[in-house]
Amino acid sequence: MALRYIWFDQDDTLYDYSSAMHRAMQPVLALIEREYPHVAARYTPKSLSAKRRRICDALDAEGMDFARARDLAFEMILRDAGVHDEALPEVLTETYYAQLRREIAPFARTKRCLRELGARFTLGVLSNGRSLLPHLGLEESFEHRLYTAEIGLRKPDPEFFKHAMERVGAAPEECLMVGDNPEHDVIGALEVGWHAVWLRCEHRPWPEGAPRHPHAIDCIGDLPEAVRTIIRAA
Template structure:
């Protein structure tokens, strides 16, 4: 069953519109190389652990709304690299972890969207879909990524929802309910596309939305929740979201 009868679709940003692993890999290669032989280093597995530690430390700090700046935020961002790299046999001093975080931030705005992503968003908007973004993070930080991808050309400001500006982080279903209220949509008419099982799949499903799990990394499921569909690339997403329209000519 294609999701072609739903007229509102919202996308996650990090690792859904662009490859979030690339800045992480660059940061590790630039700063941890002297510490260990990185041949065969499991970047993808380490990236998943970085996101886990980011989520957990962010919750301890008070959520994305508390993460724009300040000493606590700086410590959290440094600490996540220490915790992550330690799991893979690379202990980092605070200074080394801070250098890795600085390299990571420096790379995060060098963004190239996934192949087919820009074309799909434009096609959806052209066919009358309400197209928007829902992303966790600090407002200025996430907005810089949105600007780097030139998403203002595709998604108007009133359809961009950044958790740090709203007071709820995914997977809190209140964030998705707020999006429905702000855009005049309903859960039954809304589709969410995201890569994170915990934040995107669980959060949107528990808000009553349909969900396409953008599982381009072929990750394992983490609970008994059942996404409406699963896709591994934008060609598959296009078939799910636009299939019937194409078939109708």
């Protein structure tokens, strides 16, 4: 069967989420500094962002709901420094996301890639987060948008991929997943029989010991060529 559906991860696949996260941490750190300068002194925006991501990833791995993990992360960071503040974590979370929405922008070649592939394939989003697409002007590019926050399933759970297939009535070999996370996006998709393209990202190296994946790209703009290669090989 021919390839018909291309599913995209969101963060660090359609836009540079990691850099936007670091920049969004600047006003957060300023707020912490105002209340607790000794805590702020421990971090740069980048190191605070990295710590928050580690906490969220760990909570995610434990199966915690994304929204709850998001709210808990700053609370844990403050508690780590001996600060028990009931109100500040929520303010930090709100400040962070408001700034993040201002900071994120599609990669330079994202829109062109979506236009090119959208002319031949049905495009969808399969994300463990929630939609940021309206802030990026990308919502119209995707006919199908599946989010953990709405569906209650998360990559790499095979049920999430199966849910996507049922939604569109597709067979596994008609689907391709592209994403930056080796376990969630690539290995998860391959395990249910999908095609997969890995978008290399410095934050998420390929896991040691896992067999190397042949379809890796360094830029989302290289995806159409990778798709052509996969179709030729099928």
